[in-house]
Amino acid sequence: MLKSFDIYSQNNILKIIVALNLLLVGTGSLLYTNRLINKLELREEQYIQLYAKSIAYLTDTTHSNSGDLNFVTSEILQANQTIPAIYVNPDGEISMPLNFTLSATMTDEEKQQYLREKRDEMRKNHMPVVVEIGNGVRGLVYYNNSGSLRQLNYFPYALLAILTSLGVLAYLAFSSSRRAEQNRVWVGLAKETAHQLGTPMSSLMAWVEYMRSDPEQFDGSITDEIEKDVQRLETITARFSSIGSVPTLKDEDLNDVVQQFTGYLARRISTKVKMSVASQLPAGQTVKMNKLLFEWVIENICKNAVDAMKGVGELRLNMIMLPHQEVAIDITDTGKGISKANMQKVFNPGYSTKKRGWGLGLTLAKRIVEEYHDGRLYVKSSDVGKGTTFRIVLNTD
Template sequence: MFTQFFNWRIGLAAIAIAIVSGSIFYSNYLAKKIAAEERLKIEQWVEAVKDISDSTVSPTNLSGKILVENNKDIPMIAVNEKDSIFESNNLDSLRIKNEPGYLGKKLKEFKLLHPPVSWTNPVNSLQKNRLYYGESALLKEVRYYPLIQLFIVALFIIITLIAINTRNKSTQNQVWAGMAKETAHQLGTPLSSLQGWVELLKDQPGNEKIAIEMIKDVDRLKLVSDRFGKIGSTPQLEEMNVIEQVETMMAYIKRRSTDKVSFAIDSFGATVILAKINAPLFDWVIENLLKNALDAMEGKGTINVSIKKETAQVLIDVTDTGKGISKQNITRVFKPGFTTKKRGWGLGLSLSKRIIEQYHQGELFVKNSESGKGTTFRVILKK
């Protein structure tokens, strides 16, 4: 699935590059063509002015027509040899009237765009005039067209990638739910059989202790099956005491650890902190976090769970004094299949994050971690 998604991205990027590159080349070609035609119009306009200004030559109808009709869209400013403006055309008349420095600003702008068209005044041969001009609206549109198209293509790619990513996540969620439900279904048959055998053991003298321990294991398997069965469906949330739930799971993990590992809960003086949770799934999350903390300490250290009530949420921090998580792995710890252990599937934290964020509408993240000093995971629940 990842390879397919990666290939999709490469294909879309190639299409985008091809479209934008073609647009840029064609737009540059059009811009140069239009600029050449506009330069020709300006030169023709100057020739018409010279023809009309020359008192020794009778102006032709063609000159007048060029002067009147040849340039209706190219902004221009004419100056003498002292750079004094004596004529302007196709500029904002209101701004010329209301802004004294408007023509001067436009003149500086035009000087940067094109070299001027120069001509000698027919009346006074010593007077040299220059005509500076800008770009027509059409030329500006052609120049900006690739940027607009680039934006449209980028928007199209972003929407497509979001759609593909959403589809992949939906498919992945369906696979997760299907696997979980199938696991719960497969556990059902041996569980029923085990319950029957436990009942037989209870009836035989001398097997009471064995039966009690087997009942605990069967109950544990029933709990695991119940957890898997709830994945993929909408679990019912009930207002429960979070402190009590954490204490139960801590007691369970404590029985399976060594004496060199100490456990502590800090609820800041509170005995009851209520939050809407699904008990089996929430317990699964706490169990996963405590197991990870226990594994990270390699047999000795401290695990501390702090539970704090705030105005609209409950904060649960699980802190260990283990080996910590490297910076490059912090963003990967919740990805399915990622693990630094020699054994395990790397699914515990991924499932925990899904349970908290999708089913409880909360948050689960690495609050902080330092190599050799430990890690803190934070769970945020709504009150």
């Protein structure tokens, strides 16, 4: 059965609310600016139509009093200080450039050339507006959108960029507050456990000493067994106390540590699990580590491997050198495997597929490797039904 803790579900709801709000604001603003742009575009087009009409009116020679109406064009011309436009008369000559900055040093030919290029550009953006002069004779007005409208066109993209970065920022803030919360829970819990175990532990040690001093009354073999259990409890307490504080790292011979510890583990797991250790590391290769915590990592991964094999199969540890002064410890089992979708999830706190699992073993292991040893822990490969390889990468320098 799949279980999951609820510690962070509130955070998830908040995340969804923030994401929904951003989405709402985003689409709302996009729709609004889109409407605004369409409206302004229509107005600019209407304006150019009016401009074209006034040109038609003025160039129509049948109007005897056209001179009196000159003000119509000049009014319109003055009112428009932003929409670039040109008039191409029936002979194909370009005249009346509107809102273009033409340098005074340009010759007439250069000006025409420049305006011809502009006309071609404008043609790509808008169909020219026809100026009916009469008797089937036509001129054309080419135009572009005003500078402000062109800027407004970029607005939705800018908005999108801003909202995306806001989303990313919010996400980062959430996950860092979540990590801080996780850290506090881990450290607090570990310290408290070590502290609580301390008192009964020293009293148990005293009892063992007492039993040893009286071999007639207490069977020596039983005392030995109890002592082993007490030592085991001591190791657990020491692990909790190291994880609750900044652990000290020491140069340790990796081959030795792994050999020794797997020897210890092998005696504690099912005899139907064939355990083997291989190493391609140079003899005496050291790694800076906290031995207690590193052993805890190996133990968690090996225990999971044994569970995944239901107590029957092969468990292989292999150590190799990697480039960049790194070593890898690969732990391979022949168990049920992990699907691609779950390869990341297995490291989430609370993720467990076991009846009695807390889903903390791998979270803890990852934390020990990555935060305390500056290394990496990940699923190197896994085949459902065939087995899994976990890889621990540590630095040797």
